[in-house]
Amino acid sequence: MGSQDHAEKGNLKTMKLSGAEIFVECLKREKVDTIFGYPGGVLLNIYDVLHQQRDIRHILTKHEQGAVHAADGYARASGKPGVVLVTSGPGATNTVTGIATAFMDSIPLVIFTGQVPMSMIGNDAFQEADIVGITRPCTKHNYLVSHVSKLASTIKEAFHIATHGRPGPVLIDLPKDVTVNQTDFKYPARVELKGFKPNYEGNLQQIKRALQAIKKAERPLLFTGGGVILSNAANELRKLARKTNIPVTSSLMGLGAFPGDHPLFLGMLGMHGTYAANMSIQNTDLIIAVGARFDDRVTGRIESFAPKAGIVHFDIDPTSIKKNIRVDIPVVGDCANVLKQMNRLLAAERGIPWKKKHADWLAQIDAWRKAYPMTYPERKGKIAPQYVVEQIHKLTKGEAIITTEVGQNQMWAAQFFRFKHPRQFLSSGGLGTMGYGFPAAIGAQFACPDKVVFDIAGDGSIQMNIQELATAVQHRLPVNVAILDNRFLGMVRQWQQLFYECRYSSTCLHSGPDFVRLAEAYGAVGLRITEKEDVPDAIREAIATKNTVLLDFIIDREANVMPMVPAGASIDEMMLDDGKGKKSLPKKQADKITG
Amino acid sequence: MRHTISVLVENKFGVLARVAGLFSGRGFNIETLNVAPTLDPAFSQMTIVTSGDDRILEQITKQLNKLINVIKVTDYAGDITYLNRELVLIKVTAKSEHRAEALRITDIFRAKVVDSGPTHYTIEVTGNPAKISGVIEMLRPLGIKSIVRTGPVAMARER
Numbered sequence: 001m002g003s004q005d006h007a008e009k010g011n012l013k014t015m016k017l018s019g020a021e022i023f024v025e026c027l028k029r030e031k032v033d034t035i036f037g038y039p040g041g042v043l044l045n046i047y048d049v050l051h052q053q054r055d056i057r058h059i060l061t062k063h064e065q066g067a068v069h070a071a072d073g074y075a076r077a078s079g080k081p082g083v084v085l086v087t088s089g090p091g092a093t094n095t096v097t098g099i100a101t102a103f104m105d106s107i108p109l110v111i112f113t114g115q116v117p118m119s120m121i122g123n124d125a126f127q128e129a130d131i132v133g134i135t136r137p138c139t140k141h142n143y144l145v146s147h148v149s150k151l152a153s154t155i156k157e158a159f160h161i162a163t164h165g166r167p168g169p170v171l172i173d174l175p176k177d178v179t180v181n182q183t184d185f186k187y188p189a190r191v192e193l194k195g196f197k198p199n200y201e202g203n204l205q206q207i208k209r210a211l212q213a214i215k216k217a218e219r220p221l222l223f224t225g226g227g228v229i230l231s232n233a234a235n236e237l238r239k240l241a242r243k244t245n246i247p248v249t250s251s252l253m254g255l256g257a258f259p260g261d262h263p264l265f266l267g268m269l270g271m272h273g274t275y276a277a278n279m280s281i282q283n284t285d286l287i288i289a290v291g292a293r294f295d296d297r298v299t300g301r302i303e304s305f306a307p308k309a310g311i312v313h314f315d316i317d318p319t320s321i322k323k324n325i326r327v328d329i330p331v332v333g334d335c336a337n338v339l340k341q342m343n344r345l346l347a348a349e350r351g352i353p354w355k356k357k358h359a360d361w362l363a364q365i366d367a368w369r370k371a372y373p374m375t376y377p378e379r380k381g382k383i384a385p386q387y388v389v390e391q392i393h394k395l396t397k398g399e400a401i402i403t404t405e406v407g408q409n410q411m412w413a414a415q416f417f418r419f420k421h422p423r424q425f426l427s428s429g430g431l432g433t434m435g436y437g438f439p440a441a442i443g444a445q446f447a448c449p450d451k452v453v454f455d456i457a458g459d460g461s462i463q464m465n466i467q468e469l470a471t472a473v474q475h476r477l478p479v480n481v482a483i484l485d486n487r488f489l490g491m492v493r494q495w496q497q498l499f500y501e502c503r504y505s506s507t508c509l510h511s512g513p514d515f516v517r518l519a520e521a522y523g524a525v526g527l528r529i530t531e532k533e534d535v536p537d538a539i540r541e542a543i544a545t546k547n548t549v550l551l552d553f554i555i556d557r558e559a560n561v562m563p564m565v566p567a568g569a570s571i572d573e574m575m576l577d578d579g580k581g582k583k584s585l586p587k588k589q590a591d592k593i594t595g
Numbered sequence: 596m597r598h599t600i601s602v603l604v605e606n607k608f609g610v611l612a613r614v615a616g617l618f619s620g621r622g623f624n625i626e627t628l629n630v631a632p633t634l635d636p637a638f639s640q641m642t643i644v645t646s647g648d649d650r651i652l653e654q655i656t657k658q659l660n661k662l663i664n665v666i667k668v669t670d671y672a673g674d675i676t677y678l679n680r681e682l683v684l685i686k687v688t689a690k691s692e693h694r695a696e697a698l699r700i701t702d703i704f705r706a707k708v709v710d711s712g713p714t715h716y717t718i719e720v721t722g723n724p725a726k727i728s729g730v731i732e733m734l735r736p737l738g739i740k741s742i743v744r745t746g747p748v749a750m751a752r753e754r
């Protein structure tokens with residue numbers, strides 16, 4: 001290809017390149033090293049150019065949904081945007097669940113979809129789908145590139161939008177003729193968008209007000225969300241909490257922002273939150289919410305959430321503030337910047353006895369902790385799923401990257417793995433997408449080749465993207481899948497047990513498959529574990545094995561996720577143990593512990 | 596409460612769908628929507644009449660602002676004084692004894708007859724919402740055959 005020869009001589013400014021070549025050049029400029037995708041007719045030109053270069057590796061997944069989740073896992077683990085390339089029509093529509101998953105959790109992705117040629121759009125051409133229309137409500141922004149001359153600037157904008165402000169997925173639809181036609185290539189140095197100017201710096205007056213509120217508070221509580229991780233604010237958060245001695249609770253998405261084994265950490269709050277976290281929310285006089293959006297899984301019945309608290313809310317997205325809950329002191333800005341400013345102000349404050357200031361409050365929290373610690377029942381001859389998670393934690397020294405599927409497996413992972421670092425826990429929090437965890441683990445392993453990666457999976461969810469075993473094996477990825485195999489759609493079964501009198505309608509998965517033989521069929525290692533004493537060795541073997549390993553833990557079938565706040569209840573109305581009936585804590589008893 | 600919101604947007608493919616999709620997707624209500632290019636054809640001005648409590652209105656303006664193609668959102672509330680005008684075409688039955696009445700009403704409201712036939716007049720009225728509903732109420736007894744409304748357009752008054 002003539003134009004490519006010139007390109008290699010580095011004289012790109014004046015040379016004509018095809019759209020396909022421009023695509024690849026732009027990705028290089030964005031320092032993209034890995035993309036996940038699946039080819040098809042309208043992408044032949046792009047794939048041909050990809051084949052003739054070495055800077056960008058293309059990972060062929062086995063399903064386009066897998067490609068998007070893998071790019072998402074790559075993005076969450078690395079902090080860089082994930083990139084996806086899929087063909088038109090069915091290739092494009094197969095990405096929708098992955099895009100919606102990333103959108104709900106604010107993950108920066110750039111998704112390229114092939115499209116039929118411009119002249120055929122609207123004619124119901126072969127493999128035509130209006131993917132821009134379909135994904136409008138589940139992307140941060142999207143584009144149809146109508147002419148090759150607009151391609152480079154559109155790609156530049158897309159990366160900018162995906163990674164600035166509150167991150168999110170951006171989709172670019174590429175008609176085939178745009179990939180074929182040629183134009184002068186020039187990559188814009190910067191992006192100027194009139195309608196997109198996120199506010200990074202928090203208003204200093206507001207931050208000062210927040211500081212006053214913290215100084216005044218007797219029972220303050222930090223509540224961290226995914227925004228802390230997205231903005232790389234964990235260090236500033238840790239500084240703030242340690243300096244002020246304020247206890248920390250977290251949403252699912254915020255896990256890892258604060259060390260899971262720190263004495264100030266209360267664990268997750270909400271529907272499956274710890275007793276101490278939920279009681280603290282109900283009794284605190286000041287919540288400092290950082291990068292959280294007060295999802296209904298966190299708040300329970302909104303009218304009775306945090307009845308005694310003033311609320312300080314730091315978030316980069318103004319729409320998150322006062323969407324679900326009243327806010328007394330809003331600060332719109334990047335969490336890391338706002339926390340940094342707060343820490344600077346704090347450093348200048350002298351004479352506040354932070355260590356003693358909330359001693360009573362911390363003692364109260366300890367009483368809650370001791371009254372109902374995170375324990376679980378173990379039945380003779382059965383493997384408790386929580387034990388498996390604890391062992392993975394222990395044997396990876398708490399350092400593994402953990403992805404999850406959705407359901408009980410996800411909650412057990414969140415409750416019993418004490419995350420040390422941000423970007424260590426990758427889970428579909430907002431959309432709750434079964435089938436997320438395994439491809440996300442693959443993406444994370446590509447981003448962090450030296451880390452141990454485990455997908456903590458359910459036997460239902462894993463089957464939604466199990467075909468990616470072929471991808472993992474092909475690349476000799478040492479990813480591990482730990483199926484907490486209850487032969488049930490366990491979380492749904494749990495609700496049926498508790499609220500539908502054990503009528504297990506369509507939740508029983510007794511028919512298999514044999515996961516061990518399935519793993520072997522793909523060329524992975526499969527191990528079945530049926531005895532508790534074999535759990536640690538199996539995990540050790542998985543960690544030591546260079547190949548992809550699938551561990552099929554046959555767990556106590558009807559183990560439940562506890563504590564649990566029934567949907568629509570107040571978050572202090574917790575069921576606390578794994579009984580067969582509803583054993584909620586009587587209100588009076590709760591009051592007594594509250595003191 | 597009913598609110599009139601002006602939205603300055605980039606005049607690009609699909610922007611109307613984004614705005615409309617935002618309202619439908621989040622369960623916000625659109626009573627009327629008017630859109631046309633500004634003096635600079637690269638931009639369009641939308642006027643949207645919507646309703647909701649304060650919390651919803653705050654979300655509507657914030658969510659609109661969040662759209663990449665939206666440049667500016669003005670909620671005509673509080674102490675912003677603004678002009679609010681709508682154009683309406685009303686085809687009214689006007690037979691023998693009613694013809695004079697129809698013309699009198701047209702005159703009173705400083706409206707215009709823009710089309711007429713042996714049994715009808717088509718009347719063009721421009722005005723604020725109060726005036727428009729006034730005309731409609733006056734003409735209704737004569738028999739309104741059909742009516743077309745642009746929805747209001749709004750502009751802040753110069754201080």
Ligand SMILES: Cc1ncc(C[n+]2csc(CCOP(=O)(O)OP(=O)(O)O)c2C)c(N)n1
Nearest residue numbers: 407408409432434458459460461489490491
């Ligand atoms: C794609 C998708 N479909 C349906 C659901 C609803 N759902 C939530 S949890 C769950 C059960 C998951 O079963 P499994 O993967 O075996 O996990 P377990 O709860 O047993 O650990 C279902 C069906 C969902 N979250 N995602």
Ligand SMILES: [Mg+2]
Nearest residue numbers: 458459488490
């Ligand atoms: Mg299961």
